[in-house]
Amino acid sequence: MKLFHSPGSxxxxxxxxxxxxxxPYELEITNLQQGAHRQPQYLELNPKGKVPALMRDGGGMLTEFPVIAYWLAKSHPGAGLLPAGLEDEVRVMELTEHIVSGLHMRGSVFAMVPQKFTADAAAQADLRQHGQEVVREGFDRLAEQLGEGPYLFEDFTIADAAAYYLMSWTDRIGVALPAPLQSYYDALTQRPAVAAALERGFPNATA
Known part of the structure; x- marks a missing residue:
């Protein structure tokens, strides 16, 4: 497998x-800030020109976060990234989709890059405020879902991975985490797989 990844995405x-x-997997840095996703060689592999994209062994590119996450979980059931039982599984998928298509696409994008949608400064401010409110309300709902648990569901699932990337953007979004989510985020950061991903996924980061 090969993951096409942009640091900070x-x-x-x-x-x-x-x-x-x-x-085992390969990691290819496809830096969005440098426009690597718009280069012909990448577009030939992934015409959508976005990340994440996963090239599977034997060929076949997968795109879209929920789809890749679902495929990884179902292809490697021993990792326990989805619960057993249809009802529990769809609840994990429901929350994962909400994080990605709702809080990310309808919230954080407006908060972080309102200039992508309008050149008007006042409209940008309105979009930023709207995006921040979407994320703020979403964080409150995630805190309710978390409750007293260490994870959003009984065990670590693909929903936790989605929540982690979103929570890592708080400085860029301009919304603080509620106290329970801050503790959750800090604990996830110490998880071996998360620590390894951070080390590998940010190759130019300095201590």
Missing amino acids: CSLGILILLEEIGQ
């Missing part, structure tokens, strides 16, 4: 899942 969550699985 949502592909961090897929990198975490690959580390959780514990199977």
Whole structure:
């Protein structure tokens, strides 16, 4: 397997899942800030021009965070990234999709890069405020889901990987984590797979 990953993007969550699985994989840095996702050689592999993208052994590119996460979990059941039982599984998928398509795409994107949608400064401020409110409300719901547990569900799942990448953007979004989520985030950061993903996924980071 080969993951196309950009540091600081949502592909961090897929990198975490690959580390959780514990199977060999290649990592190719596809830096969005440098426009690597728009280069012809990348577009030939992935016409969507985005990350994450996972090239599977034997060929076949997968894109979209929930799809890649689901495939990894179902292809490697021993990692326990999805619960047994259909009802529990769909609840994990439901929350994962909410994090990615809701809090990320309808919240954090507006908060972090409102200039992508309008050149008007006042409109940008309104978009940023709207995005921050979406994320703030979402964080409150995640805190309710977390409750007293160490994870969003009984065990670590793909939803936790999605939540982690979103929580890692708080400085860029401009929204603080509620206290329970801050403790949850700090604990996840110490998880071996997360620590390994952070070390590998940010190759130019300095201590």
